[in-house]
Amino acid sequence: xxxxxxxxxxxxxxxxxPAVPSQQPPPTQQPPPTQQPPPAQQPQVTGVVTGAxxxxxxxxxxxxxxxxxxxxxxxxxxxxDLEFTGYFDVLPEERARLVPTDAPATSPPLRDWLxxxxxxxxxTRVSAQPGRVxxxxxxxxxxxxxxxxxxxxxxxxxxxxxxxxxxxxDIVRQLTGxxxxxxxxxxxxxxxxxxxKEIFLMDYDGERARRLTRTGTLCLSPAxxxxxxxxxxxxxxxxxPGIDIVDRNGRITRVPTGxxxxxxxxxxxxxxxxLAYSSNRDGNSEIYVMALATGSERRLSFNASIDSSPCWSxxxxxxxxxxxxxxSPQIYIMDESGGNLRRLTxxxxxxxxxxxxxxxxxxxxxxxxxxxxxxxxxxxxRGSAVQITSGPGNKENPRWAPDGRHMVFSSSRSGEYRICxxxxxxxxxxELTSGAAAFTPDWSHPG
Amino acid sequence: xxxxxKVHIVLLIVALATALVATGCPKKPAExxxxxxxxxxxxxxxERVEVPREPIAEPMPAEAPVQVEPLDEMIRxxxxxxxxxxxxYFDFDEYALRxxxxxxxxxxxxxxxxxxxxxxxxxxxxxxxxxxxxxxxxGAKRAHAVVDYLGSLGVDVSKLRTISYxxxxxxxxxxxxxxxxxxxRADFTLEK
Numbered sequence: 001x002x003x004x005x006x007x008x009x010x011x012x013x014x015x016x017x018p019a020v021p022s023q024q025p026p027p028t029q030q031p032p033p034t035q036q037p038p039p040a041q042q043p044q045v046t047g048v049v050t051g052a053x054x055x056x057x058x059x060x061x062x063x064x065x066x067x068x069x070x071x072x073x074x075x076x077x078x079x080x081d082l083e084f085t086g087y088f089d090v091l092p093e094e095r096a097r098l099v100p101t102d103a104p105a106t107s108p109p110l111r112d113w114l115x116x117x118x119x120x121x122x123x124t125r126v127s128a129q130p131g132r133v134x135x136x137x138x139x140x141x142x143x144x145x146x147x148x149x150x151x152x153x154x155x156x157x158x159x160x161x162x163x164x165x166x167x168x169x170d171i172v173r174q175l176t177g178x179x180x181x182x183x184x185x186x187x188x189x190x191x192x193x194x195x196x197k198e199i200f201l202m203d204y205d206g207e208r209a210r211r212l213t214r215t216g217t218l219c220l221s222p223a224x225x226x227x228x229x230x231x232x233x234x235x236x237x238x239x240x241p242g243i244d245i246v247d248r249n250g251r252i253t254r255v256p257t258g259x260x261x262x263x264x265x266x267x268x269x270x271x272x273x274x275l276a277y278s279s280n281r282d283g284n285s286e287i288y289v290m291a292l293a294t295g296s297e298r299r300l301s302f303n304a305s306i307d308s309s310p311c312w313s314x315x316x317x318x319x320x321x322x323x324x325x326x327x328s329p330q331i332y333i334m335d336e337s338g339g340n341l342r343r344l345t346x347x348x349x350x351x352x353x354x355x356x357x358x359x360x361x362x363x364x365x366x367x368x369x370x371x372x373x374x375x376x377x378x379x380x381x382r383g384s385a386v387q388i389t390s391g392p393g394n395k396e397n398p399r400w401a402p403d404g405r406h407m408v409f410s411s412s413r414s415g416e417y418r419i420c421x422x423x424x425x426x427x428x429x430x431e432l433t434s435g436a437a438a439f440t441p442d443w444s445h446p447g
Numbered sequence: 448x449x450x451x452x453k454v455h456i457v458l459l460i461v462a463l464a465t466a467l468v469a470t471g472c473p474k475k476p477a478e479x480x481x482x483x484x485x486x487x488x489x490x491x492x493x494e495r496v497e498v499p500r501e502p503i504a505e506p507m508p509a510e511a512p513v514q515v516e517p518l519d520e521m522i523r524x525x526x527x528x529x530x531x532x533x534x535x536y537f538d539f540d541e542y543a544l545r546x547x548x549x550x551x552x553x554x555x556x557x558x559x560x561x562x563x564x565x566x567x568x569x570x571x572x573x574x575x576x577x578x579x580x581x582x583x584x585x586g587a588k589r590a591h592a593v594v595d596y597l598g599s600l601g602v603d604v605s606k607l608r609t610i611s612y613x614x615x616x617x618x619x620x621x622x623x624x625x626x627x628x629x630x631x632r633a634d635f636t637l638e639k
Binding site for chain 1: 493494495496497498499500501502503540576577578579580581583584585587588590591608609610611612615616
């Protein structure tokens with residue numbers, strides 16, 4: 001996997017340097033003789049743009065044939081998807097316009113694309129039949145001329161954006177070896193009336209939002225199953241707060257938690273077989289794990305204060321959760337057995353909503369700073385946390401994208417609560433929702 | 448990777464060979480300038496990818512109305528109960544009973560013991576500060592603290608049901624200390 005990406009970057013570096021000399025920054029790294037020599041990891045390659053997210057792969061998306069809004073939308077969606085990943089430098093459209101357009105679509109002028117800085121080129125040919133959309137996508141290595149990806153994508157006409165997302169994901173996979181996230185979705189709750197919140201789903205980019213539940217009461221904290229086919233969430237239907245699971249066909253079942261007046265904050269184990277949640281069935285909120293196949297429950301925490309919001313590690317061997325046992329809400333980690341308890345957060349008087357990164361190396365959470373909640377990311381190997389959000393309003397309920405490079409959270413930064421995404425380094429903040437107040441998002445796993 | 452590359456190489460060779468045969472051009476591939484790449488001109492059978500509809504795609508039908516309790520009805524219930532049963536208030540992030548709450552609950556206990564025919568819901572609530580999930584837990588703790596104390600005063604707790612709404616049902620929609628103080632509460636609803 002990594003070799004693929006390295007090869008792509010090396011190829012990018014090798015061709016970028018001679019191809020676009022005018023784009024190169026002057027060699028500024030010449031140290032004065034009196035200074036120490038540059039460190040060994042000094043970048044040797046000047047042709048690859050290096051930003052906070054590391055080296056990026058230069059790629060061009062050929063403009064859509066004029067006259068078709070379907071094709072234009074599709075190309076625009078692919079471009080946006082590729083840009084969002086952070087893996088690519090997508091050639092700006094004004095530079096793409098420098099390439100002659102008189103060549104037949106099936107034999108693009110690769111040397112011209114190379115000369116404007118495109119290491120890879122995607123061409124698309126969209127055709128529409130009644131009720132369907134079809135797109136031939138070809139990804140060229142502009143230096144070798146190889147068609148590294150050539151497929152005919154199709155789907156029902158209302159799935160055009162998903163067709164584009166699928167193409168983008170396949171390009172990510174081809175050029176980086178990593179799974180793409182363009183086909184992932186975000187579940188969240190939105191306020192639909194006084195005291196009423198329902199579950200909504202949208203694409204990862206905020207498009208195609210639609211309401212899922214019609215309970216007429218409160219639904220909170222949706223959590224995707226690892227296979228992306230089910231959602232668990234807190235539901236107040238029947239005025240009994242409990243955990244409901246909706247399956248891929250929209251059928252709802254109540255998780256048979258063993259009593260109490262509050263069963264809350266569900267989170268699926270990585271293999272999808274277990275559900276962790278908090279329940280006050282024994283008189284006080286504690287962390288439990290249920291085997292979904294059998295309904296058997298295990299209690300993991302034993303403390304007279306609040307224990308809530310469990311979150312599995314990606315290995316399934318540990319669970320992070322929030323506890324008030326030290327006098328304020330703080331994040332703790334325990335083994336999946338309930339043993340080996342240790343406290344993670346010590347700064348601040350309110351830390352909650354732990355979210356374990358997909359690679360297991362970081363835990364995101366929300367922390368109250370000067371009366372406002374901000375998102376922090378704790379690096380487990382370094383043992384320290386950094387604040388990645390700032391500015392007005394609260395930022396709550398962080399959840400990771402499956403690529404480990406992005407997060408989703410809810411924020412009142414613009415007044416009403418909105419669902420926002422942000423790079424794991426705090427860059428590229430986006431508001432995905434508008435209108436109704438929206439809360440407690442969760443990002444689906446790759447489908 | 449290597450398997451895919453092999454497939455591509457094989458396809459490329461096949462395509463080139465086909466092109467040579469079709470055009471009758473005797474030019475050797477080695478004469479193609481390496482800086483002038485041209486895409487292979489011959490179509491190969493294209494790989495087809497059908498993009499499926501996502502799971503959980505369809506909106507669910509409305510649930511049976513029996514499960515839906517109109518909020519205005521609940522507010523009416525609450526007003527009725529509030530005529531007899533005092534709401535009690537809490538400090539920020541706390542579920543311990545304050546002195547004024549203890550006094551109010553002593554009054555409520557007298558009424559509850561005299562009207563044992565009623566079933567009563569004790570609702571725990573929080574202000575908007577704090578997180579949604581933790582506030583749900585905090586609201587439950589507040590409701591339980593109230594019921595525990597009423598039980599210690601001799602109230603039949605089997606007639607009491609608890610529920611937490613967390614920060615979801617404020618009585619004052621404001622965003623200041625006055626509103627927050629009113630919203631951190633446990634109040635009493637008569638159960639029909």
